[in-house]
Amino acid sequence: MTSSSARTSPVDADVLGSEQAAFRDAMAAVASPVAVVTAVDGERAHGTTVSAFVSLSLAPPMVLVSLAERSRLLAAVRRTGRFGLNVLGAHQADLAAVFARTGAERFEGVDWFRSGGLPRLPGSAAWVACEVADIVIAGDHVVVLAHAVVSEADGTRPLTYHQRSFGTHTPLSS
Template sequence: MSTPPTADGSGPLDAHRFKESMARVTGPVAIVTAVHDGAPHGTTVSSLASLSMSPAMITVALDNGSALLAIVRETGAFGVNVLSARQHEAAMRFASRRDDRFAGVAWEFADGLPRLTGSSAWLRCAVSAEIPGGDHTLLLGTVRDCSTSDATPLVYSRRTFGTHAALPELTGAAS
């Protein structure tokens, strides 16, 4: 594994320090899905962000060696299932290398893409662009359709799943 250079280019950055720093960044947990030869494929990501409101666009990063990236490149489409707090086991299942990731997970086809039942949000995207970034590729997706539920979103921080909690002083609640 190569070590990224420091910001000033003076030498290699310590990989452990970088991982620890990034563990402090709280992010959404989502399962990106696509279809190949009629079969569903998916993987867990925490590198999901909104990009633009007009047109509606998102970014998601996929590992360069992932089968899912190859499928998305071939089809030009992907789904994003923003997981709910009750779907932490699905997050672990889809983060594994097992072949049967969809076994035991409630899902359906929605506009030709696998959509997990019970997700906090769903986005159907068309690939607009790809940007290489080290060992990952950043996909820019134009959102073609989306929906939400009342389910509490799952987040990931410090290598632990959780949910967001508003600060009491910002909600009017007593401390």
């Protein structure tokens, strides 16, 4: 068994790099919904764009989101035990880009309001207010399992991410 902190040889690093590139390309072939996960720590709002989230359970209603292990957002979620899931509408690609930036004040110049104490982005296709049930370490991310305590949808087409581009779902003609 090898330790995850063990150093790899240059050959191993090259192989690992090519495996990561191949995995990244394979995942780009999958259309994913785009959301901004938000939380408040004190008076400061935190948020980040994610495409790794899914509906987990109907009874009870639960979602799963993946967050970077070292993110400030995750630290806020761990402290408060709550977060908002703003499922972006097709017209909100600009917001996805804003919240995907690193090291910037992401809420600066962005319209938002508090809904149940959580940052909510107006115009999103769906909103889910969540309470953390469990956090599981998974590679360089953590998987947050959460109960959906409030869920709303407005019928707006969702923003998706596919082949490294934003788009939306178009139903097939029947």
